[in-house]
Amino acid sequence: MISIKDLTLSFDSDRGRTIVLKDFHLDIADGEFVAVVGASGVGKSTLLRVIAGLVKPTSGTVTRDTPETPGRRPYAMVFQDARLLPWRRVVKNVEFGLEGLGLDKATKRSRALAALELVGLADKADRWPHQLSGGQRQRVAIARALAVDPDLLMMDEPFGALDAITRQGLQDELVDLWQRTGKTILFVTHDIDEAVYLADRVVLLAGSPAGVRSADRIDGPRPRHRDDAGARETANAIRGRLSGIVEAGAGI
Amino acid sequence: MARPRALRLSLSLLGVLLFFALWEALPRLGLVKPMLLPAPSDIPATFWRELTSGAWVDAVLQSLQHYLSGLILGSALGVALGVATGMSRTLEDMTNWIVRLLRPIPGLAWVPFAIIWFGVSSTAANFIIIVGVFWINYFAALGAVQAVDRDLIELANAFGHRSPLARLVKVILPASVQPIMAGLRTGLGQAWMAVVAAELFGVAGLGQRMMQASSLLATDVVVVYMITMAVLYGVVDMAFVALRDRLLAWKA
Numbered sequence: 352m353i354s355i356k357d358l359t360l361s362f363d364s365d366r367g368r369t370i371v372l373k374d375f376h377l378d379i380a381d382g383e384f385v386a387v388v389g390a391s392g393v394g395k396s397t398l399l400r401v402i403a404g405l406v407k408p409t410s411g412t413v414t415r416d417t418p419e420t421p422g423r424r425p426y427a428m429v430f431q432d433a434r435l436l437p438w439r440r441v442v443k444n445v446e447f448g449l450e451g452l453g454l455d456k457a458t459k460r461s462r463a464l465a466a467l468e469l470v471g472l473a474d475k476a477d478r479w480p481h482q483l484s485g486g487q488r489q490r491v492a493i494a495r496a497l498a499v500d501p502d503l504l505m506m507d508e509p510f511g512a513l514d515a516i517t518r519q520g521l522q523d524e525l526v527d528l529w530q531r532t533g534k535t536i537l538f539v540t541h542d543i544d545e546a547v548y549l550a551d552r553v554v555l556l557a558g559s560p561a562g563v564r565s566a567d568r569i570d571g572p573r574p575r576h577r578d579d580a581g582a583r584e585t586a587n588a589i590r591g592r593l594s595g596i597v598e599a600g601a602g603i
Numbered sequence: 604m605a606r607p608r609a610l611r612l613s614l615s616l617l618g619v620l621l622f623f624a625l626w627e628a629l630p631r632l633g634l635v636k637p638m639l640l641p642a643p644s645d646i647p648a649t650f651w652r653e654l655t656s657g658a659w660v661d662a663v664l665q666s667l668q669h670y671l672s673g674l675i676l677g678s679a680l681g682v683a684l685g686v687a688t689g690m691s692r693t694l695e696d697m698t699n700w701i702v703r704l705l706r707p708i709p710g711l712a713w714v715p716f717a718i719i720w721f722g723v724s725s726t727a728a729n730f731i732i733i734v735g736v737f738w739i740n741y742f743a744a745l746g747a748v749q750a751v752d753r754d755l756i757e758l759a760n761a762f763g764h765r766s767p768l769a770r771l772v773k774v775i776l777p778a779s780v781q782p783i784m785a786g787l788r789t790g791l792g793q794a795w796m797a798v799v800a801a802e803l804f805g806v807a808g809l810g811q812r813m814m815q816a817s818s819l820l821a822t823d824v825v826v827v828y829m830i831t832m833a834v835l836y837g838v839v840d841m842a843f844v845a846l847r848d849r850l851l852a853w854k855a
Contacts, residue, residue, distance in 0.1 A: 405761060434754055
């Protein structure tokens, strides 16, 4: 389990102190798929960066009850842009996070290839990133994150830059991957339908400073249907709350 | 409309032929004294004399020694300090004004000090060459490092490569290879000019041999060394481009 407690992030500038996040609280069970939704610029990406340790919080803690294990990294991130290193072949990109863990060459290679196998790109291992399509590049980025065998896989609007058809394909692939690997996923998106379709739980992040406004559990058997009536109802409820908060904030 | 390759090639050849024909005609027709401008047809015989006397080989070896040692040292210093300054705000702030003061001084303005400090020696030639290529490589490397995509640095952080050394090796150097290479290549040409300049002041090598010949009005010898310089530079530059293309194979 991963516990995020009382996370607050503020920064000081000439115009005074800006509080981005305030008392953010979230417990994520092992193997759970949690989506965080919210308007653009509300601080969703920042939240992921704080959890990943890329940004130091002003206060609050992130704790895991899984022990440190050698050869793994606790967190891995998939960004909106694939962020592959253009000077590395696909398989070397997937090995990126494995370097510095004290693994030998053969182990790194086999873990990278296994991760590529999971995303169905084992046959592209020796390609350069620029030889892949946008969707394939994002799958390599997912493989790179899976290769380090993280306790928590964080995804920052990973499908936001893709066309609708590729996006739907990758969403289904992600659910499939999640079910096969049993990974814990924290998925950030501004697309409420996407969140409701993918996640076990949808957390609404809103306000300024941003905090958790609601958390909806999405039940029902998987695979899900995109036009499921219950899901649509939940999505509309979240949308209603979100626009209520936005209107209140704008003083409409 | 693109011209056909064969036509462009024959036009280039025609240009070269016309150039040499004009050059040959000027002294032959008595329009210019042969002493002021030797005809190109006289050059091979002069070259042969210089070669068999051993003067040519000596001069070439001396110049290459100045060139390569100065070039390698100056480039290495320039790239190393440029990269270090690019990675450290402190270093950048500290060197800011010194750089602004020293940068506009042309390499050749250091000739008086080079001679005072080192005499008319190989060391003096090396010094002038080092100063000449240092700045080019310093600024190329500094600019390259500062232009590295911040997102890639964040990626390195997210996958555990957080020490300055890891960041340097995994992201910064590979991402800035191309502009650094461009700086190195500019340095190749600059250093060659510096070699000749240093030798014109009397340090043994191609430049010195050229000055000796010109004081005897042996203009055919001068031309032999001018051509030698052009060919040597061409060979070095071609070798460098071949090396660069190997290093940047991922761009293809």
